[in-house]
Amino acid sequence: MSHVSEQQLIDWRRELHSWPELSGHEVETTARLRRWLEEAGLHPLDYPLETGVVVEVGRGETLIALRADIDALPIHEATGLAYRSRHSGVMHACGHDVHSAVMLGAALQLKAIEDQLPGRVRILFQPAEENATGARKLIQAGVLTDVQAIFGMHNEPGLPTGTFATRGGAFYANADKFVVRVVGKAAPVAQPEQGVDSILVASQIIQALQTLTSRSFNRLDSLVLSVTRIEAGKGGDALPGDAEFGGTVRTHDKQVRAELEQRARQIVESIAAANGASATFSWHPGPPVLENDARWATFASQVAEQVGYRVQTAELHLGGEDFAYYLQQIPGAFVSIGSASEFGLHHGGFNPDEALIAPAAHYFSQLAQQALQHLNARCRDAILS
Template identity: 40%
Template sequence: MNPIHEDGQKLLASAERLADSLVAFRRDLHAEPELSLDERETSSKVAEQLTGLGLEVRTGVGGYGVTAELHGSGPGPVIALRADMDALPVTEETGLPFASRRPGVMHACGHDAHTAILLGAARLLTERRERLNGSVRFLFQAAEEVNAGAKAMIADGALDGVAEIYGLHNLPTLPAGKIATRAGALMGSVDRIEIDIEGKGGHGAIPDQCIDPIVAASAIVLSLQTAVSRELSPFAPAVVTVGSLQAGEANNVIPHRARLTGTVRTFAPEVQSGMPERLERLVMRIAEGHRCRAELRYIPQTPVLVNHDDCLVHVESAMDRLLGREQRVQAEPTMAGEDFSVYLQRVPGCLFWLGSGPETGAEQAFGLHHPRFTLNEACLAVGAAALAAIALERLAAGQA
């Protein structure tokens, strides 16, 4: 017996017919990427496409976000489907003919593909609106890379009346045509730390007359790791990474100040909530031990991304009927963050990985955020069909 449902075959075939237009739209966005909080042209292009489908379109949602509403033929719940649109401050090195024309800006995380995929899903669902008992709300979100977009969209009403929300993220280490799902926590929380250390500057040849903030900063960098290795269970994953240390300008001068910035990732809400106290204690006391003054700013950004069980079951069932059970694998947990988690704190939903890598596995795949990141564009039609199938089955059943 063919594991792929007949309706799934038809939906995939319809998506394949859209493939050329999805590729063209994605490449247009890829060549003209826009950074978080500056997605003006991208937003305009998306709104034009949605208006052409006859949907109720709203622009300027939480900044440059766009929403569109598709009403079915009968009453029912509202299912939201979400894609992010922003690019990264990365200089592209792919050499592609449609590579970024904007220096220092690149779609190195595939949000151009996510946008094209959701537009494809909107087209597929618009053609099948008579099968929908309820509505589909398409969320095109800005500013995901700076962990600000989801909060802004929610504050501007994007989730009002929504029963469930679904989304995907491409994964270049998974072959195109496959998806990966995971129960419970899928992605880590994301918080930012900023540490200012003040000492007493002076000549590098007479350190006894100075208070060296660089030495204090170095001790703090090393000691912060003990917040994980000696204060958390080995079965409670967490990461503390200092990504920048800025101090001084001359080789023979002890500076007056040093500044560190970093990121904190956890995989459980209770671990995340305890990290500010742990880091504050270490930073302040180590700085004091080195005769320095310190200030720690702990900035919560996004929670752990935890899929809801019922929604995960629905996604897996829909994907098995669409693609076949052999195309679905279990996702490995990752400390990378996604502000889709903010939506999941408010309504049930599920995020899953969409394979965007080489189908044979023979080619080298560069990871997300790499300057040579590319994706297999065969994933566009698959992703569009996947999101459409999730909404179709959920609203056809009227059980959301």
């Protein structure tokens, strides 16, 4: 790899890893990225962003974009690494520090051959992916103006280093959240008949929701519903009058998504009513299903083979990813690159193989160059025809 050493990219990744920042608060992360980019002769574009940075390489009308995310998670790090997080309770447990290092490497490689580029490459270092607000903020700021295709990555701890996977069409899932509030009637524990036990009602609703996905939908549909928290009462000698729980739903089909919301709402309200309680069901849409453009997914895989990756067709992924918002606006492809971590994403022991960084940087540099060439050729063919 030329123009920036593998060790430099690893050092940058480790510095980002040591000083993680949560979604929307990536102030020092942004400052570091800006400094490293400016030292390489890349000057941030003037977008109204509080955090995050965007640079551009090349000249001409043909324009594609590359995207990295930069935020961390509210997770305590348990790796014991020398460069572990210095911010207590905050960790790059999803590998966004790795993604940033990869796109730094790609940006510097492209800068080194800027005069030979057949167009422009806009590189987005996006904040706030974890709370699914960052991509929309960048879109509102205008970063997709004139962009003809966009590409991004996520490291995949379940894949070996040197392995690449993507797929056309639906890839990552709709990632929605829901909250249920049950209102019963408080009563002494010795006289439960005087009240309506909100914990009992909430438990019945949870059981019914969990069986909804296995008994009311086709087992071949990709669908997960999980209750992830519950709060009720404060102990002592009283049955609580209210309870609240929430969770997440992951789907890949818009019709399944809409039907599940409707069925869940009916279950919540009917079970509560049957027990003499009331309940509210609130649905909070998250990132939509990430849908790769089939042609760009194939193109991205072909370039991956050329640079030496072992290429696979990715399975459907039930994680959410706000890169989906970009793909609602313009075509492109999101890809997985193996990071071979013993522990998975969002785990305190997550530790991706840093050997993925330099090859991935080279890959995205090549992908950008070839995508520009492809778009130029397509434009010439259209003119000739």
